[in-house]
Amino acid sequence: VQLVESGGGLVQPGGSLRLSCTGSGFTFSNSGMSWYRQAPGKEREWVAGISSGGGNRNYADSVKGRFTISRDNAKNTVYLQMNSLKPEDTAVYYCNARMVWWGQGTQVTVSS
Secondary structure (H helix, E strand, O other): OEEEEEOOEEEOOOOOEEEEEEEEOOOHHHOOEEEEEEOOOOOOEEEEEEOOOOOOEEEOOOOOOOEEEEEEOOOOEEEEEEOOOOHHHOEEEEEEEOOOEEOOOEEEEEOO
16 A cells, blocks of 8 residues: 655745645545644644545644645545645645555645
8 A cells, every 4th residue: 555645845824735645555436535734743633534435524623614625536646725824734744544544744834
């Protein structure tokens, strides 16, 4: 199983980024997917989740209304569109499949 995240980087407050996570080695279309993040000195926290078919989506209160999770099962890819970014969104963002498998993470830094 492999999960590869991309799309992180440095962005100014109020800016946007779109993260991608491509999975292989498992049946992506049958798998619930989630995004987590871990800021320096803090525990990893759940950010958003999406059901296998994409019909159910849930968000942490801290990102609700700013972040959108989506997926393209034909491309084995889940996305996290992040808008109105704040400095407190700075973290390493991780993709998770079935609450079991993890990607390597991608750094998101929000700073002026």
